[in-house]
Amino acid sequence: MKTKRLWLVILIGLLALAAIGALLAFRTRPHDNDPYVEARLERLAPLPRPGTTIAASAARVEDGQWTMALGDYAGSRYSALNQITPQNVSGLALAFSFDTGIDKGHEAAPLVIGNTMYVLTPFPNTLYALDLTRPRDPPKWVYRAPEVKAAQGVACCDVVNRGATYNNGRLFFNTLDGQVVAVDAATGREMWRTKLADINKGETITMAPLVAEGLVVAGSSGGELGVRGWLAALNEGNGALAWKAYSTGPDKDVLIGPDFHPFYAGDRGKDLGVSTWPPDAWKIGGGNPWGWISYDPALHLLFSGTGNPGPWNPEQRPGDNKWTAGLFARDIRTGQARWYYQSSPHDLFDHDDINESVLLDMPFNGQMRPVLIRPGRTGLMYVMDRRTGEVLSADPYTTVNSNRGVDMRTGRLIPVAEKEPHTGRITRHICPAPPGGKDWNPSAFSPRTGLLYVPHLNLCMDEGVMNANYIAGTPYLGAEVRMYPGDGGNRGFFTAWDPIHRRAVWRVRESLPVWSGALATGGDVIFYGTMDGWFKALDARTGNLLWKFHCESGIIGQPISYRGPDGNQYIAVLAGVGGWAGAIVSGGLDPNDKGSALGFVNAMRDLPGRSKPGGRLYVFALRH
Numbered sequence: 016m017k018t019k020r021l022w023l024v025i026l027i028g029l030l031a032l033a034a035i036g037a038l039l040a041f042r043t044r045p046h047d048n049d050p051y052v053e054a055r056l057e058r059l060a061p062l063p064r065p066g067t068t069i070a071a072s073a074a075r076v077e078d079g080q081w082t083m084a085l086g087d088y089a090g091s092r093y094s095a096l097n098q099i100t101p102q103n104v105s106g107l108a109l110a111f112s113f114d115t116g117i118d119k120g121h122e123a124a125p126l127v128i129g130n131t132m133y134v135l136t137p138f139p140n141t142l143y144a145l146d147l148t149r150p151r152d153p154p155k156w157v158y159r160a161p162e163v164k165a166a167q168g169v170a171c172c173d174v175v176n177r178g179a180t181y182n183n184g185r186l187f188f189n190t191l192d193g194q195v196v197a198v199d200a201a202t203g204r205e206m207w208r209t210k211l212a213d214i215n216k217g218e219t220i221t222m223a224p225l226v227a228e229g230l231v232v233a234g235s236s237g238g239e240l241g242v243r244g245w246l247a248a249l250n251e252g253n254g255a256l257a258w259k260a261y262s263t264g265p266d267k268d269v270l271i272g273p274d275f276h277p278f279y280a281g282d283r284g285k286d287l288g289v290s291t292w293p294p295d296a297w298k299i300g301g302g303n304p305w306g307w308i309s310y311d312p313a314l315h316l317l318f319s320g321t322g323n324p325g326p327w328n329p330e331q332r333p334g335d336n337k338w339t340a341g342l343f344a345r346d347i348r349t350g351q352a353r354w355y356y357q358s359s360p361h362d363l364f365d366h367d368d369i370n371e372s373v374l375l376d377m378p379f380n381g382q383m384r385p386v387l388i389r390p391g392r393t394g395l396m397y398v399m400d401r402r403t404g405e406v407l408s409a410d411p412y413t414t415v416n417s418n419r420g421v422d423m424r425t426g427r428l429i430p431v432a433e434k435e436p437h438t439g440r441i442t443r444h445i446c447p448a449p450p451g452g453k454d455w456n457p458s459a460f461s462p463r464t465g466l467l468y469v470p471h472l473n474l475c476m477d478e479g480v481m482n483a484n485y486i487a488g489t490p491y492l493g494a495e496v497r498m499y500p501g502d503g504g505n506r507g508f509f510t511a512w513d514p515i516h517r518r519a520v521w522r523v524r525e526s527l528p529v530w531s532g533a534l535a536t537g538g539d540v541i542f543y544g545t546m547d548g549w550f551k552a553l554d555a556r557t558g559n560l561l562w563k564f565h566c567e568s569g570i571i572g573q574p575i576s577y578r579g580p581d582g583n584q585y586i587a588v589l590a591g592v593g594g595w596a597g598a599i600v601s602g603g604l605d606p607n608d609k610g611s612a613l614g615f616v617n618a619m620r621d622l623p624g625r626s627k628p629g630g631r632l633y634v635f636a637l638r639h
Contacts, residue, residue, distance in 0.1 A: 072311050080577060084457075089373060112632055115134065120137055135176055230251060242303055244304055245262065262339060263301075277404060304321050305322055306322075342404075412510060413447060414502045454595070545570060547569055599622055
């Protein structure tokens with residue numbers, strides 16, 4: 016009898032140990048070691064009749080140049096140049112290339128003004144001017160800003176930069192160590208340089224600036240280090256600070272005043288940037304607007320999103336945590352907020368709301384409406400009235416099980432209780448993962464097809480949370496994450512989305528996350544790149560693969576189209592794998608450390624065998 020009791024005690028003990036192990040350890044899902052998945056086209060719906068177009072107020076006149084990363088104020092990434100077509104794109108060939116000499120993540124878009132191309136590198140953020148009449152010659156000039164090397168140590172997700180902006184004979188760009196720089200486009204002479212960020216607090220700048228109405232607008236990065244986010248505008252002429260709006264704190268700091276009229280009741284009230292946080296938590300609460308800014312000249316409004324609240328552990332910050340994980344419309348002249356919409360109240364999953372807002376004019380309920388369309392980190396495709404912030408539709412465009420969409424009466428995200436992280440347990444199979452349904456990499460819109468072309472992700476995660484302690488300039492997370500492929504085993508999609516009928520028309524399943532930007536052209540050819548180095552051209556209407564070229568490194572850059580000095584259309588892109596998704600390569604991380612790169616390494620352990628570090632500009636043209 017004693018022997019039986021002893022065995023029973025041992026058995027119960029073993030079961031208890033197994034249960035504890037299951038609770039404390041992340042499992043390795045069967046598809047963690049996913050074999051190569053060949054890209055596969057899926058046609059899902061008929062091609063619509065175009066009824067949506069780029070907002071007239073924010074579109075550009077096609078002059079063959081490319082002057083800002085998103086192509087225009089509307090964020091369309093559309094070039095009306097049409098020499099390259101589905102019929103002749105197979106004749107694309109390499110025209111020239113240029114090595115940057117830096118083997119980190121190259122996320123920037125090259126710029127073309129006149130007969131000069133400008134290439135901005137990752138840190139140390141060197142700016143090159145290439146003469147397009149003699150592209151194989153050494154650069155016309157090179158500008159190197161004074162640098163603070165310590166900035167590399169507080170960059171959460173590689174030392175990337177998303178590009179420069181041209182206006183009135185000058186180039187404007189941000190540096191990782193927190194400077195905004197203006198240089199003469201003809202000579203490379205520095206015109207002014209203003210320090211905005213403090214790396215000792217963990218502040219960096221990775222975004223491309225917006226330049227309009229005499230102002231240069233830039234925002235902070237650093238949400239994973241407890242940085243209190245801000246958006247600032249500098250005088251275009253001399254770099255002097257014009258206004259600064261924080262993402263958390265009292266209304267006077269957030270620039271919320273009498274002209275602030277949010278559409279939804281939940282965003283109305285005094286000093287919500289304080290009262291929706293535990294005492295003083297807003298001071299280290301994140302909300303960094305490190306992504307894209309669109310601008311409507313007719314309304315004088317800029318549209319800028321805010322990042323995740325800090326820390327990741329939501330139990331340390333009860334409340335809605337305003338004004339993080341949402342979208343502000345601000346008067347560019349003063350910075351004063353006009354409206355705000357919070358896509359993730361009390362954000363649970365690092366779902367920054369910094370993705371691009373593409374400004375369109377489209378029919379809705381029988382009337383043309385001025386809208387913005389946003390492929391959100393929540394996995395939902397938002398269409399919003401850009402005058403008021405009203406959500407007109409919000410539909411899933413990728414695998415989503417962490418929310419049930421948006422309550423159209425209140426505007427609030429509908430959470431799924433069983434997916435909410437809690438201390439003392441591992442929450443399994445949360446979709447999408449922290450990078451969201453789509454991260455920073457911008458979409459493209461074609462007025463010829465009426466479709467938005469979305470490079471995005473198919474990732475899920477397991478997550479455990481614990482208390483985080485704040486120390487300035489160090490990680491402030493309180494979470495352990497393991498990411499892995501979502502439904503189907505692939506990690507990325509390239510999707511053609513119909514905003515009127517609220518559905519995907521076609522999509523391409525990609526083995527790896529699609530981390531490059533998209534480009535739409537007037538010849539009905541779409542371009543994007545893959546993390547294993549393939550630069551691809553698709554038929555804008557059918558999704559058929561028309562052409563591809565293999566680059567020396569993975570592509571996370573933003574392709575552009577321009578007219579060269581010879582009158583021909585060219586396509587250019589930077590290759591150089593890295594960023595959050597590619598940090599396993601650019602940072603030389605251990606593939607066996609599944610929690611590295613905030614859990615992204617677990618989903619990317621095969622990338623070192625499929626791509627290598629690099630930094631090279633590729634420029635293509637039709638053979639003549």
